[in-house]
Amino acid sequence: MEKRIACNDVVPGCEFTATAATEEELLKKVVAHASDDHGIIEVTPELAAKVRAAIRDHEHVHAR
Numbered sequence: 046m047e048k049r050i051a052c053n054d055v056v057p058g059c060e061f062t063a064t065a066a067t068e069e070e071l072l073k074k075v076v077a078h079a080s081d082d083h084g085i086i087e088v089t090p091e092l093a094a095k096v097r098a099a100i101r102d103h104e105h106v107h108a109r
Contacts, residue, residue, distance in 0.1 A: 048100050
């Protein structure tokens with residue numbers, strides 16, 4: 046089961062989504078996105094809590 050996040054759940058109006066095998070990998074993608082697209086340099090404990098709350102389990106379906 047992959048982990049998935051939609052930035053819109055944290056920043057309304059943002060269409061960025063990401064998936065990864067682990068929460069740690071997903072958080073790396075989120076930090077890069079936050080820096081590149083939202084200009085966020087420091088992830089505060091409050092922001093980290095919002096991001097973690099927005100992470101969902103996502104069943105990866107392979108195309109056949």
